Amino acid sequence: MRTSQMIVIVATHTGWSLEYIGKLPYRRLVYLVAEIDYQNRCKAYRIEYRIGQVMCILASDKTHKYKPEQFIGDAPKQTEVMISMMEEAKGANVVLGDGKTHLLPMVDANIMEAVEEEFDKEWEGLLKGLRAKTLKAIIFYMLKRESPNITRDEVGALLTVKAIENINKVLSKLV
Numbered sequence: 001m002r003t004s005q006m007i008v009i010v011a012t013h014t015g016w017s018l019e020y021i022g023k024l025p026y027r028r029l030v031y032l033v034a035e036i037d038y039q040n041r042c043k044a045y046r047i048e049y050r051i052g053q054v055m056c057i058l059a060s061d062k063t064h065k066y067k068p069e070q071f072i073g074d075a076p077k078q079t080e081v082m083i084s085m086m087e088e089a090k091g092a093n094v095v096l097g098d099g100k101t102h103l104l105p106m107v108d109a110n111i112m113e114a115v116e117e118e119f120d121k122e123w124e125g126l127l128k129g130l131r132a133k134t135l136k137a138i139i140f141y142m143l144k145r146e147s148p149n150i151t152r153d154e155v156g157a158l159l160t161v162k163a164i165e166n167i168n169k170v171l172s173k174l175v
Contacts, residue, residue, distance in 0.1 A: 001033070003026070003029070006029050006030065006032075006033045007021045007022060007029070009033050009036060010024075010029065010032045010033060010036065013036045014032075034078075034079050037079075038076060038078055038079065041076035042075070042076055045072070045075055045076055048072045049068050049072060051071075051072070052067075052068025052069070052070075052071040052072040053068050055068070055071045056068055056070075056071070091103050091104050091105040091106055092104050092170040093170075094163070094166045094167055094169075094170050095163065095166050096158040096159070096160075096163040096166070096167075097157060097158040097159060097160035097162070097163045098157075098158055102143060102146060102158075103146055104139070104142045104143070104167075104170065104171075105142055105145050105146075107138070107142070110141075111138065111141045111142060114137075114141050115134070115137050115138055115141060118137055119134065119137070132159070135159065135164070135167070136152065136155055136156055136159060138171075139155055139158070139159065139167065140152055140155045143155060143158075
């Protein structure tokens with residue numbers, strides 16, 4: 001499916017502007033289209049299931065008892081794209097400067113808002129030419145979920161050159 005078709009599908013089902021949808025990361029766009037498709041298939045299946053129940057009543061007799069699934073098949077299943085995106089939504093594990101693995105959650109609106117307020121700048125502007133101070137703030141708010149008492153200095157000590165390489169590998173999945 002072409003990107004333009006995916007954008008139209010998402011716009012039709014969400015009411016979001018084409019401009020906003022066009023700015024979404026491609027992976028999220030694919031996920032949204034897969035989710036919309038899954039929901040549509042589930043909606044259609046519920047109708048088909050009722051029809052299958054009627055067919056069972058008409059076709060069943062004393063010797064044969066039918067089930068709707070025999071006429072209409074199994075319920076829709078989530079696609080691999082959706083399953084992998086749901087796994088990513090939990091966050092990502094990354095090894096930081098202390099040698100330990102830490103869970104970095106998905107960047108949500110709360111994290112974005114906190115960083116925007118701290119730097120008095122738009123989120124997109126903060127990500128362009130990401131500075132160490134900005135990265136430290138983002139990671140600070142992400143790690144606060146796992147460790148509420150963590151300090152900025154502790155976060156700074158965790159951000160070694162090797163740790164930043166690890167973070168850069170997973171951060172694009174979380175933003």
